[in-house]
Amino acid sequence: MNLQWLQGLGALGVRLGKMVAVILLIAIFNFMLVRAAPGDPALVMAGQSGATDEAFLKRVRAEYGLDQPMPTQLATYLGKVVRLDLGYSHRQQRTVLSAILERLPATLLLTLSAFAISLVGGVVLGSLAGVRAGKLSDTLISLIALVIYATPVFWLGLMLVLLFSVQLGWLPAFGYETIGVTMSTWAGIVDKLRHLALPAFTLGMLYLAIYARLMRSSIIEVSHQDYVKTARAKGASDGRILWRHMLRNALLPVVTMAGVQAGTLIGGSVVIETVFAWPGLGRLTYDAVLQRDYQVMLGVFLVLSVLVIFFNWLTDLLYRVIDPRIKAA
Numbered sequence: 001m002n003l004q005w006l007q008g009l010g011a012l013g014v015r016l017g018k019m020v021a022v023i024l025l026i027a028i029f030n031f032m033l034v035r036a037a038p039g040d041p042a043l044v045m046a047g048q049s050g051a052t053d054e055a056f057l058k059r060v061r062a063e064y065g066l067d068q069p070m071p072t073q074l075a076t077y078l079g080k081v082v083r084l085d086l087g088y089s090h091r092q093q094r095t096v097l098s099a100i101l102e103r104l105p106a107t108l109l110l111t112l113s114a115f116a117i118s119l120v121g122g123v124v125l126g127s128l129a130g131v132r133a134g135k136l137s138d139t140l141i142s143l144i145a146l147v148i149y150a151t152p153v154f155w156l157g158l159m160l161v162l163l164f165s166v167q168l169g170w171l172p173a174f175g176y177e178t179i180g181v182t183m184s185t186w187a188g189i190v191d192k193l194r195h196l197a198l199p200a201f202t203l204g205m206l207y208l209a210i211y212a213r214l215m216r217s218s219i220i221e222v223s224h225q226d227y228v229k230t231a232r233a234k235g236a237s238d239g240r241i242l243w244r245h246m247l248r249n250a251l252l253p254v255v256t257m258a259g260v261q262a263g264t265l266i267g268g269s270v271v272i273e274t275v276f277a278w279p280g281l282g283r284l285t286y287d288a289v290l291q292r293d294y295q296v297m298l299g300v301f302l303v304l305s306v307l308v309i310f311f312n313w314l315t316d317l318l319y320r321v322i323d324p325r326i327k328a329a
Contacts, residue, residue, distance in 0.1 A: 019309050026305040027081050031074055034294050034301075042066050081302065087295035091288075096299035099284065104303070106176055107280035110199055111269050117204030118211055118265075119258055123251065125208070126215020130250070131242060133220050142216065145209040153268060157202040157275045164198060171197050174277040199276040203268055207261060211254050218250040225249075251322055259315025262308055 061067040086096035129141040165173035273282030288296035
């Protein structure tokens with residue numbers, strides 16, 4: 001028992017070491033990428049401060065180490081990252097970390113809601129299409145999934161706004177909450193959910209279509225396995241066969257795809273947050289790119305990378321829950 005505990009602790013240490021190494025490599029890559037962009041960061045910061053004379057530019061370069069060789073700048077940046085110092089944004093007049101922490105909850109709420117919608121909806125619809133393969137319901141689900149997959153996500157979002165906000169008036173079109181109105185706790189939660197509905201549904205639709213098609217194929221493949229045929233020969237009902245024998249094995253390819261696409265989902269939130277004026281990291285990144293706020297860009301890229309690695313780690317844990325025979329590294 002103690003040996004197993006030590007082995008598990010060692011595997012966890014190796015996994016954490018790999019995650020830290022990957023984060024450092026991503027930080028180096030992001031730094032080199034942003035530094036390779038055209039333009040002088042000192043000139044941008046000086047312009048934001050309203051002074052562009054040569055003496056001020058020289059002082060800014062010395063203050064931020066921009067007059068140092070690139071390896072020295074990189075070492076300084078990595079040292080700050082280790083201390084969770086992501087720099088200072090002259091454009092926002094605050095630290096980058098505080099700006100990110102202010103926007104992070106909105107992005108997590110949006111991406112996790114979209115992930116839940118896409119995964120649950122995709123598994124349910126894909127299972128239904130798989131067990132009824134070749135029938136009318138299978139054809140309809142496959143056709144709807146194909147149409148959603150072929151529709152650009154920003155276009156789908158705009159059409160949903162026109163239908164549910166402009167035409168029907170059921171849901172708010174933009175923002176995170178109603179501004180300037182005092183609400184009770186419950187009314188505030190309902191208000192946020194109403195604002196969340198359209199962006200989360202839009203972001204989740206693309207991945208729902210992918211998971212539904214993948215789940216359908218997986219269910220059809222599993223239905224031909226010997227243990228499923230044995231369960232049918234014993235007289236088990238269709239519902240019991242699906243729930244007890246097919247669903248767990250059919251879920252593994254979907255979970256694999258969901259883990260791989262975690263980064264795409266977070267990246268897709270940039271477009272959705274822009275369309276729906278959602279105050280998350282996507283909007284912060286968009287504004288930082290337009291304003292050439294290099295410090296914010298570096299900070300957001302790093303945090304998003306950490307989130308992607310964290311979601312992949314959760315995927316590995318989910319493997320173990322679905323199939324205990326698979327050991328999480």
